[in-house]
Amino acid sequence: MIRFEHVTKRYADGTIAVDDLSFEVAEGELVTLVGPSGCGKTTTMKMVNRLIEPTGGRIFLDGEDISTVDPVQLRRRIGYVIQQVGLFPHKTVLENTATVPHLLGVKKSVAQQRAAELLDLVGLDPKTYGSRYPEQLSGGQRQRVGVARALAADPPVLLMDEPFGAVDPVVRERLQNEFLRLQSQVRKTVLFVTHDIEEAVRLGDRIAVYGQGAIEQFDAPAAVLGAPATDYVADFVGADRGLKRLSVTPIEESDLDQPPVVHLDDPLPADIARWAVVLDGDDNLHGWISGEQARLGKGTVREHARRMEAWLPVGASLKQAFATMLQHDAGWIAVIDREERGRFLGVLTPARLHEALRRSIDADAQAVPRTEVKVESVASVGPR
Numbered sequence: 001m002i003r004f005e006h007v008t009k010r011y012a013d014g015t016i017a018v019d020d021l022s023f024e025v026a027e028g029e030l031v032t033l034v035g036p037s038g039c040g041k042t043t044t045m046k047m048v049n050r051l052i053e054p055t056g057g058r059i060f061l062d063g064e065d066i067s068t069v070d071p072v073q074l075r076r077r078i079g080y081v082i083q084q085v086g087l088f089p090h091k092t093v094l095e096n097t098a099t100v101p102h103l104l105g106v107k108k109s110v111a112q113q114r115a116a117e118l119l120d121l122v123g124l125d126p127k128t129y130g131s132r133y134p135e136q137l138s139g140g141q142r143q144r145v146g147v148a149r150a151l152a153a154d155p156p157v158l159l160m161d162e163p164f165g166a167v168d169p170v171v172r173e174r175l176q177n178e179f180l181r182l183q184s185q186v187r188k189t190v191l192f193v194t195h196d197i198e199e200a201v202r203l204g205d206r207i208a209v210y211g212q213g214a215i216e217q218f219d220a221p222a223a224v225l226g227a228p229a230t231d232y233v234a235d236f237v238g239a240d241r242g243l244k245r246l247s248v249t250p251i252e253e254s255d256l257d258q259p260p261v262v263h264l265d266d267p268l269p270a271d272i273a274r275w276a277v278v279l280d281g282d283d284n285l286h287g288w289i290s291g292e293q294a295r296l297g298k299g300t301v302r303e304h305a306r307r308m309e310a311w312l313p314v315g316a317s318l319k320q321a322f323a324t325m326l327q328h329d330a331g332w333i334a335v336i337d338r339e340e341r342g343r344f345l346g347v348l349t350p351a352r353l354h355e356a357l358r359r360s361i362d363a364d365a366q367a368v369p370r371t372e373v374k375v376e377s378v379a380s381v382g383p384r
């Protein structure tokens with residue numbers, strides 16, 4: 001979808017911002033460009049919508065050499081979101097969002113209808129916020145309007161330059177989550193610039209780690225964290241990359257233990273050692289019961305079962321699992337399938353969480369599929 005072929009940018013003063021860059025972003029893929037200040041990320045991005053012209057090489061959009069496309073036409077196919085959102089202060093949120101379709105000749109009522117849908121999509125109720133002016137919004141809300149506006153003309157490509165850089169970490173994480181949800185619906189081809197490796201790992205299908213004007217590694221987040229290609233990348237992702245891996249390693253069914261299980265209408269069992277998981281008649285998670293309660297109580301499981309707060313769907317990250325354990329002070333968490341009231345699949349214990357993490361690190365280091373690595377094969381290595 002976007003292809004860089006030996007692209008170089010040398011500024012008039014001789015600065016080489018980007019040096020012989022080649023990479024490709026597939027349709028519907030989100031690629032994060034990450035690296036320290038001044039490494040050429042913004043220059044890379046601005047060459048895609050021709051705000052900056054390369055001095056060498058070629059860039060293709062959908063197979064078309066962009067140097068042959070009129071820049072104005074080109075930019076209609078590309079949404080652009082920047083840190084200082086650049087909303088028009090004298091226009092309402094709805095008018096701001098409808099700007100591009102309006103400019104493209106879409107009838108005002110149609111453009112505004114579409115703008116309202118987009119505001120809804122980015123989590124802003126158009127009835128509440130549509131008639132406000134930008135200064136009446138929080139920083140996070142303004143960023144959301146920026147994203148809605150960039151999507152308004154339904155461009156296949158989105159360029160995002162540190163879009164969440166100006167908000168505090170809590171809002172930032174919320175915006176990232178919302179953006180991931182949005183992207184799973186709209187599936188745009190996205191180039192996303194950030195200097196924050198956590199953000200790059202979280203959002204990117206793949207990450208391009210920049211050194212000085214060149215890409216040092218272009219790979220999936222787990223591979224960048226698990227098997228940094230160079231010392232520079234290892235340094236950049238940080239010594240705590242094992243921790244960062246928690247957020248990119250999903251809980252898999254094979255990570256789960258199978259504890260004793262009882263059902264709500266069972267008579268109280270006498271043979272539970274410590275605790276058992278309680279399921280309802282459809283094998284959905286209800287809660288848990290301790291061995292002591294089961295032995296001392298009377299009646300059925302239903303009267304003694306406790307609700308289970310610490311649970312996650314399979315596929316959630318190990319980081320979420322860890323956070324959930326801490327939040328609920330739980331020694332284990334229940335894992336269910338992905339549906340709303342999901343079927344119980346098993347429990348994740350701290351020991352199994354640790355094994356999952358080690359397995360994923362080892363698989364990436366050896367570049368073999370994770371499922372083929374036996375935990376026993378890494379257990380002997382000891383802590384790294």
Ligand SMILES: Nc1ncnc2c1ncn2[C@@H]1O[C@H](COP(=O)(O)OP(=O)(O)OP(=O)(O)O)[C@@H](O)[C@H]1O
Nearest residue numbers: 011013015017036037038039040041042043044195
């Ligand atoms: N117009 C210009 N003229 C000369 N040099 C420039 C110009 N614009 C950028 N540069 C230089 O090119 C290099 C890359 O800049 P660029 O803005 O692409 O970096 P960046 O990775 O986006 O940095 P940041 O994260 O700080 O925004 C830097 O050394 C910068 O000083």
